[in-house]
Amino acid sequence: MGATKAYRIALLFNANKTFDREVLGGIADYLGSTRVAWEVFLEEDFCLRLAGIGNWQGDGIIADFDDPDVAAALADCQLPVVAVGGSYAAEDQYPPNVPYVATDNFQLVKQAREHLIDVGLQRFAMFSLPEAPENRWAQEREHAFRRLMWNDRSEAEVFRGCATAPCSWDEALQGQVEWLRSLPKPIGIIAVTDARARQLLQACSMAGIAVPGEVALVGIDNDPLVRLLTPIPLTSVMHGAREMGRTAAHLLSQKLHRVRVANAPVLVPPAGIKVLASSLHQPAGHPLVMRACYYIRQHACESLKSHQVAMYLGVSRSSLEAYFRQELGCSVHDVVLRYKLEAAKAGLDSGERSIAEVALGCGFGSTQYMHLVFKRELGCTPRAYRDREFEAPQLLSANG
Incomplete structure (x- = not known):
C-alpha cells in the first residue's frame, strides 16, 4: 500500500x-x-x-x-x-x-450587550476604531451595535477615537476621557477589541470614573496578554x-x-463570554456606596480592611456597613473579598505567577488563607481552579 x-x-x-x-x-x-x-x-x-x-x-x-x-x-x-x-x-x-x-460579528456584539443587560444596565455605548480598509471587521461590529440599538428604539452612541501611536498617545487618551465624561452614568460600553477596552480602563482611571460602578466594560478577543496589562480584570467575549x-x-x-x-x-x-470584574455592575443608588466600591476596587489587593474604607470616606464603619447592607445586601468585607477573588482568578488564569505569588499579590497574606477562601467561596482549591479541574460557579454576588 x-x-x-x-x-x-x-x-x-x-x-x-x-x-x-x-x-x-x-x-x-x-x-x-x-x-x-x-x-x-x-x-x-x-x-x-x-x-x-x-x-x-x-x-x-x-x-x-x-x-x-x-x-x-x-x-x-x-x-x-x-x-x-x-x-x-x-x-x-x-x-x-x-x-x-x-x-459572527453580530453575535459577538449581541452577547456582550446581553451580558450588560443581565447585570442591570439600560444605557449602552461602543468604543470602536477609526474607519480603515484593515478595520472593516470593526465597522461591522459597529453596524451590529447600531442594529441592536435601533431594534430597541434607542440611540447608538459610538466613539471611534483616533489611532494610537507614541506621538498621539496623550491625545488619544484625552479624547477618551472627554468622551467618557460626556456619557450618562451608569453605562455599559462594548469595546471592539480587548486592546481598545484596555485603553478605556486607563482613561477611566485618569478621569476617576468608577469601573464597574459607573462604567461597565466588555471587550472582545479574550486576549491573555491584554489581561496581564489591565488594571481591572476584563470581561471579554470569546471568538x-x-x-x-x-x-x-x-x-x-x-x-x-x-x-x-x-x-x-x-x-x-462566539465560544462564550468570560465574566470578570470590569462588567460586574451592581446598581447602587447611594453615591457613598459607589465611591466606596471604586476605592475598594483600587485597593482590595492591599489587604484592605473595612475600617480603612470608612476612614477614606470620612464616615463611621457602622454607617458604611448599613449603607452596604441597604444598597447591596452584603458587607464591605464581602465586596473586598469579591475583588480579591477576581484578581486571584485573573492571576491564576494568566499562568505567569505561582499560586504563592498570586496569594501575596492579591492581598491574601498566605497561600493557606487563599486556599481556605477558594474552598469556601468557589468550592475548589486554587490549584484546581488554575488547572480547570472543575466548572467554576459564579463568584459570590453583591447580594451576599
Whole structure:
C-alpha cells in the first residue's frame, strides 16, 4: 500500500494576534484528529509576509482575509484557497468563489450587550476604531451595535477615537476621557477589541470614573496578554476561532480531494463570554456606596480592611456597613473579598505567577488563607481552579 500523499499547505496568518493564534490552534486540532498529511508552511517568526506568495509551489492555502492585502494577493490564485475572517451584513462583501469561514460579528456584539443587560444596565455605548480598509471587521461590529440599538428604539452612541501611536498617545487618551465624561452614568460600553477596552480602563482611571460602578466594560478577543496589562480584570467575549480553524482545515481537505465545496460563508458563533470584574455592575443608588466600591476596587489587593474604607470616606464603619447592607445586601468585607477573588482568578488564569505569588499579590497574606477562601467561596482549591479541574460557579454576588 502506498504512502498517503503529503499536501504542502501555506498558512497566511499573523500569529502575534490572539484571533489568528486561535485559528491556527484549530487547524492543528484538525490535523491531530484526522489522517490528513500536511506539510505546513508558516513564517518562522509567525508573522504574515506576502512576498513571493504568488510563486508558492504548494497544494493549498488557508489565509486571513481580514487583511485586504492578503485578499488582493490571492484574488487570482490558482491553488485551492480557504478564507478566514469576520462576517459581513452585506453578502457582496465576501470574496467571490472562495470558501469563507467567518466569526459572527453580530453575535459577538449581541452577547456582550446581553451580558450588560443581565447585570442591570439600560444605557449602552461602543468604543470602536477609526474607519480603515484593515478595520472593516470593526465597522461591522459597529453596524451590529447600531442594529441592536435601533431594534430597541434607542440611540447608538459610538466613539471611534483616533489611532494610537507614541506621538498621539496623550491625545488619544484625552479624547477618551472627554468622551467618557460626556456619557450618562451608569453605562455599559462594548469595546471592539480587548486592546481598545484596555485603553478605556486607563482613561477611566485618569478621569476617576468608577469601573464597574459607573462604567461597565466588555471587550472582545479574550486576549491573555491584554489581561496581564489591565488594571481591572476584563470581561471579554470569546471568538469561536478554534472552531473556525477546524472548519477551514476541513474545507481545504475536501477541496484537495476534489469534493465540491460551497462558497457560501460559514458563520461560527462566539465560544462564550468570560465574566470578570470590569462588567460586574451592581446598581447602587447611594453615591457613598459607589465611591466606596471604586476605592475598594483600587485597593482590595492591599489587604484592605473595612475600617480603612470608612476612614477614606470620612464616615463611621457602622454607617458604611448599613449603607452596604441597604444598597447591596452584603458587607464591605464581602465586596473586598469579591475583588480579591477576581484578581486571584485573573492571576491564576494568566499562568505567569505561582499560586504563592498570586496569594501575596492579591492581598491574601498566605497561600493557606487563599486556599481556605477558594474552598469556601468557589468550592475548589486554587490549584484546581488554575488547572480547570472543575466548572467554576459564579463568584459570590453583591447580594451576599
